[in-house]
Amino acid sequence: MKRKRKIKAVILMTLSIVLFALYFFPFVLVVINSFKSRLDIVSNPLSLPTSLTLDNYFTAFDTMNFMTAMWNSLIITVVSTVLIIVFSSMLAYFLVRWKWKINGIIFMLLIASMIIPFQALMIPFVSIYGNLGLLNSKWILMFFYLGFGLSLATFMYHGFIKGIPLELEEAAKIDGASRMQVFWKIVFPMLKPITVTIVILDVLWIWNDFLLPSLVLNSEANRTIPLSTFYFFGQYTSDFGAAMAGLVLAMIPIIIFFIVLQKQVIKGVIDGAIK
Template sequence: MSGKVIRKSLLFVVSALMLALFIFPLLMIFLNSLKPRLDIVRDPLSLPETLSFGNYKEAFETMNFLHALSNSVIVTVLSVALIIVFAAMLAYFLVRWKWKLNNYILMVLVSSMIIPFQAVMIPFVSIYGDLNMLNSKWWLAYFYLGFGLAMATFMFHGFVKGVPKELEEAALIDGAGKLRVFAQVVFPILKPISTTLAILDVLWIWNDFLLPSLVLIGENDRTLPLSTFYFFGKYTSDYGVAMAALVLSMIPVIFFYLFMQKQIIRGVVEGAVK
């Protein structure tokens, strides 16, 4: 057996093991969502004796799934759109306007990325609570803009440097203003990195629990992760319903990936080439 065949075989075995490690927790969540609570406690690794979808019905009604889904969609879409638009504009400004202050602004943005959210969590709640800016999904989108702007600007900054100035100069000669040049010439060229950032931010914001738990106090504004959390009580937990709620929360992201699969792969590949 040649060395090339051995390498391919080893690569296949390692890939299969990695796939199994990734799939196993998801499979266990799905299988346990079809079992009663006592069966889960008795043997969580066993297959369900009968397929029962009662947990899904109870989870759907208890967590008010459609309302929580709409909250998550609003927060995620609005936050990602704000981050991409404002980060692209800020990166374009930092690259094209040769001010000495711009280098310091970029350094401050990059430095802020190393500060964990837990370090500012208490003053964050204290300050914005006094300003009555909590308990609103609209303010939550604004907070995501603040916490996501630094990394997005840093990633856009390198891409904007690769945009030929000649394209902008030609548009300016044709009579376009600076804002129109950015919107119709520069921003479309940034589509690969915009797609990559959209993927990262959608996964981050959709699955985030900590920040919404601090901001969204009322029941009407809860996102899907918050609604799922309330199936776990202090003294008891209905694991079957909770697992069903987790599966319901994953379904929108799975559909997002299937719908955007070509764009996701193209964006990641073109971003890597850049």
């Protein structure tokens, strides 16, 4: 039995290493080629660079207008995520604690809206908001993200809030706390595990989203990192080194996000799943 377990463990470890290598190899290839000239890439894309050069990164940084794109992505991601957290947590609390019949209907409508794909709505949205002259605005894009992200976040908060003892809120009310104080000082701090999980999901979704910003943001000054990368890559498809450098620059912010918050990311996902 011990021998079979060891053999099984070795097979699983080998398979994991192979899968990791297959998954990680394209990223390594992109990074290596981002330091090479176009001629070196064409002649042997699998070889290591003979001499390191940052010219590709300077070209990509300037042409992509990287700092403006990163600032746009940061503002849109942070504000949209905060709006989703605030509105969805309050809505879920209202749906759970107020026992109105219409609350059940509202909750079911929220669940049903999650089934509708965005592709079925994007043409009417763009047409309506375009006719109203409301496109090409970061605030309208944040409003869209709030609408599309509210259902899932409310659903996740709803199940979590149901597990919070009502006695804690009643004790706070006896001490003179208002409804808003009860929620923000008693209930919301207890929602930290599920809040971290929702933040992770929404940050990854909004930061990496391409389709919705491509429909809403038309001007170059409002482009996010995925949009800047797309237009830059389309312009520099013949300059493979600069194109690879642009892809690396686009990946760096989200990699830093995981490195800095990796403990919170793992803990939030595990606590949210267990709860």
